[in-house]
Amino acid sequence: MATKKMSPDDLLDQFKEMTLLELNEFVKKFEETFEVQAAPPMAMGSMPMAAGTAAAAEEAEEQTEFDVVLTGAGDKKIQVIKEVRALTNLGLKEAKDLVDNAPKPVLERVPKEQADQAKEKLEAAGASVDVK
Numbered sequence: 001m002a003t004k005k006m007s008p009d010d011l012l013d014q015f016k017e018m019t020l021l022e023l024n025e026f027v028k029k030f031e032e033t034f035e036v037q038a039a040p041p042m043a044m045g046s047m048p049m050a051a052g053t054a055a056a057a058e059e060a061e062e063q064t065e066f067d068v069v070l071t072g073a074g075d076k077k078i079q080v081i082k083e084v085r086a087l088t089n090l091g092l093k094e095a096k097d098l099v100d101n102a103p104k105p106v107l108e109r110v111p112k113e114q115a116d117q118a119k120e121k122l123e124a125a126g127a128s129v130d131v132k
Helices: 008-016 020-034 044-061 077-087 092-100 112-124
Strands: 066-072 104-110 128-131
Touching: 066 077, 066 112, 077 092, 077 104, 077 112, 104 112, 112 128
Parallel strands: none
Antiparallel strands: 066 104, 066 128
16 A cells, blocks of 8 residues: 655644654654754854854764874884874975974865874874874
């Protein structure tokens, strides 16, 4: 037996008859079924921010480029500086400045595999690293 497809107006009429608790339950099941999350209500002044939020959500869906960020040098600062120089084309002074001024990005917009390898090498040298 085929079910009749409801129009948007029919759906709205159904929602109008529901209590807030029933609507809340519906939203939770909808989020679970379609693996989405309802956006929080926005104030009128934050409308331009919605475009940036949509772009961030799209980027999070299928991120192909990552940043390797040095968050701390640890106890073996010289080894970390050497590793930063090996991963980048920085000279000794530039690499030292980067390590001294952490948190700083070491590599930007690199593939996931390269970011993971850089993180392993920097952590092996004693640094703390985030991949974003």
